[in-house]
Amino acid sequence: MKKDFYLTRYALIIKKLESAPVTYSQMEDYLLNSFEFQDAGIKSYSIRTLQRDIREISNLFNLSIHNKKKGDNRYYIESRPMMEVDEYNQKLLESFQVSNALNNHPDFANFIFFESRKPTGVEHFYDLFFAIRNKRIVLFEHYNYKNKLMTSRKVHPLALKESKDRWYLIAIDTKDKALKSFGLDRINYLDITPQKFREKYKYNFREHFKNAFGVMNLTEQHPQKIVLKCSRHQGEYIRSFALHQSQKEIKETPTDIYFEFFLHPTYDFMQEILSYGKEVKVLEPISLVEDIKKHLQESLNSYLKD
Known part of the structure; x- marks a missing residue:
């Protein structure tokens, strides 16, 4: 077993167990048939390696994995870390998977293209x-x-x-x-x-940003219900990659998909909506509708002046 392959194994094991509990033989079959194992030329995976991987996953990601629940010999995730740690773990696993693909294949530059616009700082x-x-x-x-x-x-x-x-x-x-x-x-x-x-600030930033879009100052606004009407084409994209954690799909027609949010109608969110052009329309609140209209009118006026 390649020593530099362990992070990929961890990511695959967690991915499989998140979908359903599995026996050792099912896990072995899943791993050996994965493209990652095939590319690495790995043709065996012992139960001792699985047990060692489970211990390391527990230490690294704070995931508790067990088997033999009430006589069942399947492995399953018994407990997960708190939400913010779990989000960090997910990003870490994604980074591992990308890093492994790049490290194992020096010709990646011919097939994988990163965003060239990178923020500084x-x-x-x-x-x-x-x-x-x-x-x-x-x-x-x-x-x-x-x-x-x-x-x-x-x-x-x-x-x-x-x-x-x-x-x-x-x-x-x-x-x-x-x-x-x-x-x-x-x-x-x-x-x-x-x-x-020495000051002891009592901010709960998970709650503070719960109904936020971006990082705008939220002290002068209250979160409220926002309803969007999206073309089916754009709505499918928003459905698959939610704009915000509060997103709920409330209605669907042959031509449109409607979404409801509960968040602060900040400038950041308005800019996001404007980026979709005619594909997304704000239905409520009226205050946000008017802000959108004003912004669009000012944009149009700037073109008419030229």
């Missing part, structure tokens, strides 16, 4: 993660695209959030004690100071 990720865990006061320069100014910031870092392939630092700005978000791609001259902040 990711080099700050671990430093800020360290600062959050250790309550370190952070200093940096932050660039504002709107007013084109670079300002000095002193913050208490509290969380990191991903939104549309960009990372943001969620922190308390000591200047006005306000909770703000700072794009990592606009942070310069980062300094993780040795000084710790």
Whole structure:
């Protein structure tokens, strides 16, 4: 068994057990017939290896896998980690699967094409993660695209959030004690100071962003029901890859699919809707409908002026 193949095995085992409990022989058959095992030229998989893999999966991903439940000899996932850890595990497994494909096949550049547009600032990720865990006061320069100014910031870092392939630092700005978000791609001259902040902030960011789309300031808005009418073509895409965790399909016709959401009608969400053009129409709330109309009219006016 190849030593550098273990992460791929873990990913395949978890994928199989998430679909249904299986016996050792069923797992062996599944793994040996997978394209990953075929590409690696692996033709055997012992029960001892499975048992060792299960122990390592438990240590690495906090997944409890057992068998012989009430006389049953099938393996099954007995317990899962809390939701946020499970989401991290899923991203980790996806990274493992992609990494394994690239490492095992040097000619991948002829077949796999990555997005060439990459956000900057990711080099700050671990430093800020360290600062959050250790309550370190952070200093940096932050660039504002709107007013084109670079300002000095002193913050208490509290969380990191991903939104549309960009990372943001969620922190308390000591200047006005306000909770703000700072794009990592606009942070310069980062300094993780040795000084710790003593304040105990009681934010529950999982709840704070539960009804959010993006990282816009939510203090001035309340989440509300939003209904979209989508063309069947676009609706199928939105159905397969939800815009938000609150998404519910409420109606379907031969030509359209209707979705309901419960979230803050932020500028970020409006921009997302506008990106679909005529394929998606907001039905409610009226306030968001009017905002969309105003934005579209202003866009049209800018073209008419030329």
